[in-house]
Amino acid sequence: MQVNILITSAGRRVSLLKAFQKELRSRFPGGEVFAVDYNPDLAPACHVAHKSFRVPKLSDPTYADRLLELCIKYQVKLVIPTIDTELIILAGKADEFRSHGIQIIISSLEFVRTCRNKRSVHAFFESREIKVAREYSKQDYEIPLFIKPLEGSGSSNTRAILSADQLLEEQVLDSNLMFLEYYDKKEYDEFTSDLYYDKQGILRCVVPRKRIEVREGEVSKAVTKRNILIDFIKDHLGHVDGARGCITLQLFKEKDGDDVIGIEINPRFGGGYPLSYLAGANYPAWIIQEYLKHDTIEDRFDCWEEDLLLLRYDNEILSRGYKG
């Protein structure tokens, strides 16, 4: 049986794609990893994939159908989504794909919807007794504050407002912008953690990565840390209905204490996941074991190396004869 994997909205996810290539090859030697993108010519990961395909924009109502056709035609068994804006579309189509023997590695539509909106993810954190930054009303706020879109990913439109003259009238009027309590980086570290949930929604691994430097919303320097966050996350999020595969959780952690504040959840592989992979938290292998080999994943909280520093730099892919 030909077993192929497809990574959607592949863009610059070269390291993630290579990880799937390596793990698939060692378990299904003939298996190939494909990539799709709206503009595969300009997507580095599409140049590294075995094959790549152009798909319509996510806003195009035919997106999911076109993806399903490609999966059927090219014997794709697993689909790995990578960006927030496609999660709701794909979570809603998971059953239809499954009826064709194709598994989208994605959380339930309900959990994806919770994560997509910052107010509902705050409510989710509070239901799990995780503190969140207080939201100010637009009529009554304190400066410094942190502004952030209700829906959005990466760092687009987020900004710390440290003095009144930095705040624009358009930001006050924009109902999609939340005004949040400000946490000072001098007192709090920002941690992104890669969580692995098995097919039952049971947490099997946590890798906390401290952010040292960020470039356009994506981590460029980070270090794995074995600290209190692991037990904290086990205690509060040890089982989450509908959570599946890799979930990226962002928290503030007090530097000189144990205060923890929930920021957001992205129910997909985050841009910084390659650090956890290189540290030994092999989620691509576990996905292949769970979904293609029907193995069970046991607790793997100790499988990864701590104090591993990741430094990113620009590598290049070249393509000849580009007439654009």
Add this chain to the structure above:
Amino acid sequence: MQVNILITSAGRRVSLLKAFQKELRSRFPGGEVFAVDYNPDLAPACHVAHKSFRVPKLSDPTYADRLLELCIKYQVKLVIPTIDTELIILAGKADEFRSHGIQIIISSLEFVRTCRNKRSVHAFFESREIKVAREYSKQDYEIPLFIKPLEGSGSSNTRAILSADQLLEEQVLDSNLMFLEYYDKKEYDEFTSDLYYDKQGILRCVVPRKRIEVREGEVSKAVTKRNILIDFIKDHLGHVDGARGCITLQLFKEKDGDDVIGIEINPRFGGGYPLSYLAGANYPAWIIQEYLKHDTIEDRFDCWEEDLLLLRYDNEILSRGYKG
């Protein structure tokens, strides 16, 4: 004789460093390429260099002396600067380094000073009959406009102001911000060109690269183009007193016409230079030939491949046991 090269403020310049490693090794087999940075632990290029060293911050008055000591101790013959903020310091020290047999590949202090300030670089462009964006007075400007610091590099603090409500009071008051005529990306492409000037300040190569996508001021997608800019640059900048080695020139070029507007000049290797290298414009080799082998560089305007598309993605370097 041991012949080593040192790259300063190495940061993420991994591709540039690897290019120098490759070109040096093929000409001086025992030669090594070193890197310095204020924080070498966190600089990817320092992990790829043969050796790396910590140097003081550029603002520290001992910076150049410490660099000179390192060059002497480790038999460095060539120094390659990479960031704007160190050019004036190093251009002023070039003679002192040379008296120790160490050549800093850098333009004259006068030319570096011209490039550092946006008003003087505009005056330089005009002296070469190259059009520039009109500068508005802060009392009398038209919107849309483009704001840009008089001194600064990358895209920090540059912004297009498309409507009056995007303009902050603090921007109007900031005397370091220039208000410039706005060029619409629908009508103009932005080209960065890598120019090579020989030891006589004669232009020997031009590679125009069209910017397709930029990430935090550094190009992430670009394509080499053999177009009218080559003859334009030859005509206007064929000889520049004091220009040496790689100079990065930014221009707007009209999409449907031949209008060309000068934007800025960075007298150093730009972040996007690896594209020109990979296309065949081998400036590291020419620097080694000129400065270490005392060869002459002839015209090399045709040595590079056109329509070569560069796509950048994040690659990782790991370092164990980081306690930060």
